[in-house]
Amino acid sequence: MSIAVTADIIGSRQLADRVSAQRAFDDAIARVEQDLPVATQSMRPTVGDEQQAVYPSIDAALGAILLLRLALPDGVEFRYGIGIGDVNRVPSTASEKGISEGPGWWAARSAIEHVEMLQKRTAPQARSWIIADESVADQHADAVRWTNAYLLTRDEIVGTMSERVRRLTYGRCLSRTQRELAEAEGITQSAVSQGLSTAGAAAIVEGFRLLDLL
The missing domain is CATH 1.10.10 (Arc Repressor Mutant, subunit A)
Structure with a gap:
């Protein structure tokens, strides 16, 4: 079982200097991955304003996301969707490594959408959420509930720093x-x-x- 993380740039279309912002993201990600080398698939840009990474455990994903939030300067930040589920590789002649897809990524995308809703409604400081794919939802129900309670509190504290x-x-x-x-x-x-x-x-x-x- 993999932990897929999608990081979505907040307000990417309103950034005054998208190139400088991306440099800040790249530098922070490189620093975190050097200080905490826990990713099984390093966080890298995919398309538009998204980055993706894969971690071996919920703990590893939570630790990396926290350090990345702390490492980023004012004015540039992500919201994070964490998905529990299989992550597979689809062979493609256009890519040696193939195309990464699977239920883990779909759950991460749903988590991103939930975070965005929380920001607009009840928790403006929310930046992270975790969802398990329906095929493993019952198995991970307790872990998901506890993790989201922790994330809401953690995000509230970090968001005011x-x-x-x-x-x-x-x-x-x-x-x-x-x-x-x-x-x-x-x-x-x-x-x-x-x-x-x-x-x-x-x-x-x-x-x-x-x-x-x-």
Whole structure:
């Protein structure tokens, strides 16, 4: 069973500089995949404003998505659809690797559509959702429910963070000390501690550590 992730650029048509924005996405993705090499299929652009990746577990997908959210600068962000289901390769003479398709991708697309609805209605800060393909929905019902509860809370906290606090939180997820982060940012250790504490970063960091990916 695979975990398919589709990342959809938010407001892609309104970006003032699409080329620079894509560079920011590419740089953040490369950084995350270096710091947390858990993807079985690296996140890569597909068509238009979408990127896709495949992970071996829900935990791996959740960890990678969190770091990517934290790594991206202000003004560029994704919404994420996570799909539980088979991911297959269809042979094609136009591609050596074939064409990736299957129920995992369809579930991820449905999850993207649900996130977009949440943003417009009840949860403006929502950025991530998980859905299991109907063929495995009963088997994963509890995991899907718990994961979505976690994602709603996590997105709410991350969504209110400043760009600097996201960088600091990223560093803490990777077990960098507050002193190291302060030196990198050119600020005091006290400012790092206060910024993290005010933003609720400790809960995000502890949640990441509970995924047990490092």
